[in-house]
Amino acid sequence: MKKFGLTLLAAFIGGGIALGTYKVFENKYTDNMTFQEKQKVYFASNPSAPITSSAGEVDFTQAAAAVTPAVVYIRVTYSNTSSNSDQDQLQQLFGNMFGQRAQPQGVQMASGSGVIISPDGYIVTNNHVVEKADKITVNTNDHRTFQAKVIGTDPNTDLALIKVDASNLPIVKFGNSDDAKVGEWVLAVGNPFNLTSTVTAGIVSAKGRNIGIIGNEDNQDNNPFGRSGNQGQPRAANKAIESFIQTDAAINPGNSGGALVNTKGELIGINAAIASHTGSYEGYGFAIPINLAKKVLNDIEKYGAVKRGFVGVSFTQLDPDVAQTLHIDNTTGLYVKDLVHGGGAEAAGIKAGDVITKVDGSPIYESSDLQERVGELQPGDKVHLTVLRDGTEKEFTVTLKADAPPAVRTAAAPSKSAAELFNKLGASFMPLDNSQKAKFHVKSGVIVTQVRPGRLFDDTEIPVGSVITSINKSPIGSVADMDNAITNTRNGLLVISGVYPDGTSFSNTFQVQ
Template identity: 40%
Template sequence: MKHLIKTFLIGGLAGFMGAYVFINVIPLNQEQEKPLSKQFTNELSVEEDRPNFVDFNDSRGFSEMPSFVEAAKVSTPSVVYIKTASRNQRSYTWFDMFFGGEGYENKVIGSGSGVIFSKDGYIVTNNHVIAGASEIEVIHNKRTYKATVKGTDPSTDLALLKIEADNLPFVKIASSETVNVGDWVIAVGNPFNLTSTVTAGIVSAKGRNINILDSQFPIESFIQTDAAINPGNSGGALVNLRGELVGINTAILSKTGSYAGYGFAVPSDIVTKVVTDLKQYGQVQKAFVGADVLEVTEEVYKELNLNDIAGVIITYIEPDGAADKAGLRRGDVILKINGKPVNSKSSFDEQMSYFKPGDKVNIQYSREGKMGEKQITLTNIDGTTSIVKREVYKAESIGAELEVVPKAERAKLNIESGVRIAKINSNRGLIAQMGIEEGFIITSINNRMIEEPRELADILERIRGRVIVKGVTKNGQKGYYSYYF
């Protein structure tokens, strides 16, 4: 131990002396070399001949370092701790099977963060934080509230919760358009159950697509930051130096599952649009251009002999869709939407996410080297300009909420009919017992096509024996469930 202390002292003293020599000896050497420098150099002044160094006794060099105190003070009260509980599929022992026991189920506990959006208790978090949860609690200022889900949007991984409370400290919101690469930001959340943790970093990039969302129509245009984000930060706030929200922390890129320098947040402008729609309509109003697009990369640029590596190229036009009616063609390269540049597929998706069905947008494009502009009236997923209000059928008998799959989505999935499991309300209901997950689209039961929610519920209530449920997973893969009643 004495040897260890001695080594540490010697090492520390050597380090200090090294620092002292570096800071102080070099200026002295420069003063001694002045005449020599002048003899050999006529063009450079003595001051220009000095190497750059920092005088640590002079605090002026650090006067521009930002303080995060105000941002933390303003934003921390509006970030909440979220606890969830979900139950695994019920398991049965041999005793239960022979003697009619109820079996057992394990409760799975999860946690995350959320941001208070209004003083009357609306809270934003990530969809993956509360997905599949049977119980959701919000903890704020040492008080615990039961939360209800007002709406979710898997395409942006956002969810809107509501608690019964008044005069809550809600977050101030800044437009994510004002955020620049290199700006200071802080992340506020509850990593590893450490409540109200604040970390700082900069905006490393904007418009990142990291392919993590398995929604049918994912919108990925993340703000990337090197502020430390860890498990438990999901749903927390990314704020600027004024404490204003610029994003909702959502994901990290890591081989270990912990912070590795790459964090990603949903831009605040997307968050605001999603929250507004969920409060007003119960679902997000998605606008469609009626075309599939592909980012123009160097490979695409060379293969198609385009004029520039910019924009997104139209690869498919939906017959009689919005783009088709406006006169756009396959092969057109979209360069701007309402005057804003489209530099990637993610920027195209982000700009489209701000509109709703019926909105008119101006598309600037390039066709065979010539510039053009078209005005397009955007549609909903069914190809009309109507606002879509979510219609959910609550099938209490099977413990789930069901909804019809829109026509355009059915066409994209190549299915004739289908009913989606929008939410599982009871862990003892038939849907939960069968192990069917939320988001699964049931297309048939024992080869009988399913078209309406009530029809699905009636069949499952009456059916006995072996059941084969076919359908499509929420990421578009076809599959089936087998169960014996």
């Protein structure tokens, strides 16, 4: 009995030491974790009762209670100069329709939703909600207010990662969007019409929808698909990836960036668009699958920009009409029209005229079936493609190649708080590693990994690949250094110094507005 007591005491002491050690090192090691790993740590430390559901006894109260605290209301302010006259008319139309007060000339406001995905303040939303923002205000479900800054955006998927300075925030648990089934119940949580914390229910109506909204700036009058954010602008993207989850859960203007969750309270999509001729809900909403979003968000947080791999083919999606035109028997799959020279498909042996019928063993019926799978992977990853050639199936393993280097572009102009000034710069940054320091002959600095159109870096042609070494003569060694530096203006001037990608130095002075 005495031995048992000693053993029990030792177990308690050991457990206490382990817990204490974990708490000491928790912050240190979570900095290097992916969002999925941070979520595992969070839910291991904050266990909750499992949420169950039944089609026979429909009850969404548990799922709604689990998700609502982590869905935020986002308000953005942006200057009228970052929009065109067509957009101004659209903004006025939305304001009149949805009861928003008209804004003074030169200042515009919009709103949307976001989902907290990490306890340390990272929030996912739509690119079209924050892309032009000078100031981003985040209101949480418990009525706290934060200023947020844009960490990075991906116009090709209409996703953005923003961050607030907070800790121990509630988060929504990631689900698996691949497991979502057509016909299953889902909830849409967001802030439509400025009505905060609204939950609507519906089912998954379809998966893998490609509706041609990302980057579709033509024929807007005839296009029934619109953004679900109050900003309501068409977005430009060269290589859009669309594989939306379609739902009949009510999604309205202001829902953009909100959560689409299953009845277990798991995040399976980020609400992004609606099909409507009026601008309001007409029965069809669309969400970005979370499996695609996780890759994009982890890349932005880790690299400052999305690292995307490509198969290296141009193709036509087959249907009976296309098959008849091409004089082929196959009516499903992707007909390879051409190959990128030096691309992964060419190296693997795929040829023009082949029909891609499967990716990693899953049938391809639409282009989104291939795009979503490839969009979840990195350059250097491999995909297995099944190809039909001359009536015979062949298997190929394609190593994804990186895209061409980004165009030399840049970002925006400064104003008040550190977060607002940071957003006006319109760029994303990562600290230099030792090899980059040696290459540019600098002791410290941050490298520009992304530049967003219409912002300060874009206007002044500070391109991707440039190194920022000082701001207002304050040395820059990390992204955190920039917050203090950009608010330390002298006579209203902002001085940014660094090195261009070709090695030449620059020092640009800007008037802070």
